[in-house]
Amino acid sequence: MVQHVEARGGKVVTGAAVKQICLAEDGSVAKLEMADGTEVVADYYVSAVPCDVFQRLLPTQWRELPFFAATRALRGIPVINLQLWFDRKMASSIDGLAFSRSPLLSVYADMSRSVREYADDDRSMIALVFAPCTPEAGADRNWLMQTDEDIIDATLEELGRLFPAEVAPDARTAPPQPASSRLASLRKFSVVRVPRSVYAAVPGAGKFRPSQETPIDNFVLAGDWSTQKFLGSMEGAVLAGKLASEVVACKAAGVPTPNGGARVATDEPVPADAPEVPSAPGFVGNSPVAFGGGQTGGLVHP
Ligand SMILES: Cc1cc2nc3c(=O)[nH]c(=O)nc-3n(C[C@H](O)[C@H](O)[C@H](O)COP(=O)(O)OP(=O)(O)OC[C@H]3O[C@@H](n4cnc5c(N)ncnc54)[C@H](O)[C@@H]3O)c2cc1C
Structure with a gap:
């Protein structure tokens, strides 16, 4: 994709945060002010944050x-992403992403089977999503604020229920089992807290998703949460990007835009428990969380 853009005279810049969308007098976008103090002026601006x-x-x-x-x-749903490296292969894991019946673990995959970069015939590496992980999402406590060890032990307890012959609840602390045993011990782990991940697909939320075309002529939305047929997902992000590019292409060509113009499917007021509007535009701090990402270690972001 980068080659495609560059071959046509474009430039791909990464690691460059937008600090502010600056407006012209008519309310359209005049320029972007970047975090490093530079400015970007364009014909059209597409946001996928x-x-x-x-x-x-x-x-x-x-x-x-x-x-x-x-x-x-x-609003984004909080999740915790975990990677667990075991000292032996789980015979019952599958090649692919598995949805879990556990109330704490939503999806998991044995990366040693399903991802070439992690391929290992002898030892499993389980990557999983720990969710719901806060009371607002349905958990019994705020797991984001628990220690890594507490999160891992709760996970191992759940994995022990799903794979009783292969994972023991004390796999983190117990000494390695003899080679004849199928019970795996944990070699190492990582815990990535994502306080705001994909938009929470709770009942009633979908109708508030905006179209890619906006009421601002030179501003277009993309990102998995803009309206398209998929939930927040990689497929959804790609499709939203395609729909956004259609809007830009039609505007640039001076032909009618597709999909019915700028719209939100409802004129209902936002629910009373919607997040407060930030007092002033701009991101806070410089941690990954400020940009919608996740981070290891305790949460340092306000
Ligand atoms: C733990 C976890 C597991 C997941 N597993 C799956 C899965 O198995 N399958 C699947 O389909 N989906 C999965 N998803 C969802 C998937 O990752 C997202 O739906 C997808 O990445 C959304 O893409 P996006 O481009 O809309 O947004 P993002 O990937 O979030 O990209 C947004 C970008 O905006 C940047 N940004 C933020 N602020 C600024 C700023 N001020 N200036 C400039 N740039 C900024 C960010 O750095 C980021 O690069 C998972 C998500 C999580 C958190």
């Missing part, structure tokens, strides 16, 4: 427009 970050970048002047006001109803 996560929904929570978007609320922080949304210019004050746009907040009252019903189209943008509706987006406040969407």
